[in-house]
Amino acid sequence: MWLPIPPEEIDGLPDTLEYAHWDGGPDFPTDPARCAFYCVPYMKPPQVCTRPLSAMTNVRVVQTLTAGIDHIKPALADLAPGVRLCNARGVHDASTAELALTLILASLRGIPDFVRGQDAEEWRSGFRPALADKSVLIVGYGAIGSAIEDRLVPFECERVARVARSPRTTERGPVHPIDELPQLLPEADVVVLVTPLTEATRGLAGAEFLSRMKDGALLVNVSRGGVVDTKALLTEVESGRLRAALDVTDPEPLPAGHPLWHAPGVLISPHVGGPTSAFLPRAKRLLRDQLNRYARGESLAHLVATTG
Numbered sequence: 001m002w003l004p005i006p007p008e009e010i011d012g013l014p015d016t017l018e019y020a021h022w023d024g025g026p027d028f029p030t031d032p033a034r035c036a037f038y039c040v041p042y043m044k045p046p047q048v049c050t051r052p053l054s055a056m057t058n059v060r061v062v063q064t065l066t067a068g069i070d071h072i073k074p075a076l077a078d079l080a081p082g083v084r085l086c087n088a089r090g091v092h093d094a095s096t097a098e099l100a101l102t103l104i105l106a107s108l109r110g111i112p113d114f115v116r117g118q119d120a121e122e123w124r125s126g127f128r129p130a131l132a133d134k135s136v137l138i139v140g141y142g143a144i145g146s147a148i149e150d151r152l153v154p155f156e157c158e159r160v161a162r163v164a165r166s167p168r169t170t171e172r173g174p175v176h177p178i179d180e181l182p183q184l185l186p187e188a189d190v191v192v193l194v195t196p197l198t199e200a201t202r203g204l205a206g207a208e209f210l211s212r213m214k215d216g217a218l219l220v221n222v223s224r225g226g227v228v229d230t231k232a233l234l235t236e237v238e239s240g241r242l243r244a245a246l247d248v249t250d251p252e253p254l255p256a257g258h259p260l261w262h263a264p265g266v267l268i269s270p271h272v273g274g275p276t277s278a279f280l281p282r283a284k285r286l287l288r289d290q291l292n293r294y295a296r297g298e299s300l301a302h303l304v305a306t307t308g
Contacts, residue, residue: 004041014295024048039063050075081308089302091282096273097147103245132156137188140195185212197224207232225250
């Protein structure tokens with residue numbers, strides 16, 4: 001079992017399994033061919049995460065510590081049939097939802113301008129929009145989307161609308177199918193993107209999507225940069241019609257000199273939705289649960305794909 005967290009730091013691991021610690025370093029801890037359960041290093045480039053896979057001829061499970069799997073899934077094509085890919089659903093819900101709220105509030109209340117004013121020793125007061133009485137649309141209503149709505153509740157929003165791939169009903173109300181976006185977008189003051197990056201969602205927030213957003217609306221992206229068409233977004237924000245708060249960008253990292261850095265009404269954070277103090281205890285709980293399931297021969301949680 002290859003783990004990016006030292007196994008001795010994870011309480012409750014089954015003692016019937018053999019463990020090795022590898023967090024993306026140049027040297028492998030054991031022969032990769034012996035690895036049966038591979039937990040992908042966290043916050044490492046895709047080329048690091050996928051490097052041992054070609055030699056993992058006996059791997060049966062690949063476990064990410066991210067909700068998104070786009071950085072690892074293409075490399076599974078060369079693995080033997082039956083390898084299970086599991087994601088880290090639930091590990092990042094609290095951290096990402098906190099950041100989504102932070103970006104919404106900071107953008108609406110003009111916090112970046114206050115910081116610039118403090119740096120310049122200028123008192124920049126003025127009238128700012130509140131989150132209260134706003135309509136929020138969450139696009140990608142899974143575990144993180146639900147956690148974002150949990151945190152919206154105290155802010156007296158007029159409405160929270162929910163969109164996912166398929167319609168369903170929740171205790172808080174209906175989840176609309178994605179084909180209803182054209183009708184929902186014009187009603188939203190804030191649109192939050194929390195979708196995984198797939199062929200279906202790549203460029204989802206393109207020119208047509210953005211054109212349907214109301215004047216002055218805020219686009220918040222805490223999913224993947226590729227969900228947004230950067231060129232189309234630049235057209236809208238540079239005109240002043242829309243604003244944006246982006247934890248992820250396309251390209252990423254955003255290179256120096258890119259026009260997004262200084263586009264009006266754009267707040268950028270450097271893909272920090274997950275890495276907080278909340279990550280490690282939740283990641284350890286996930287690995288403990290998965291490895292105990294594996295040792296007992298039970299079905300694994302958060303299975304998202306199987307090779308074959």
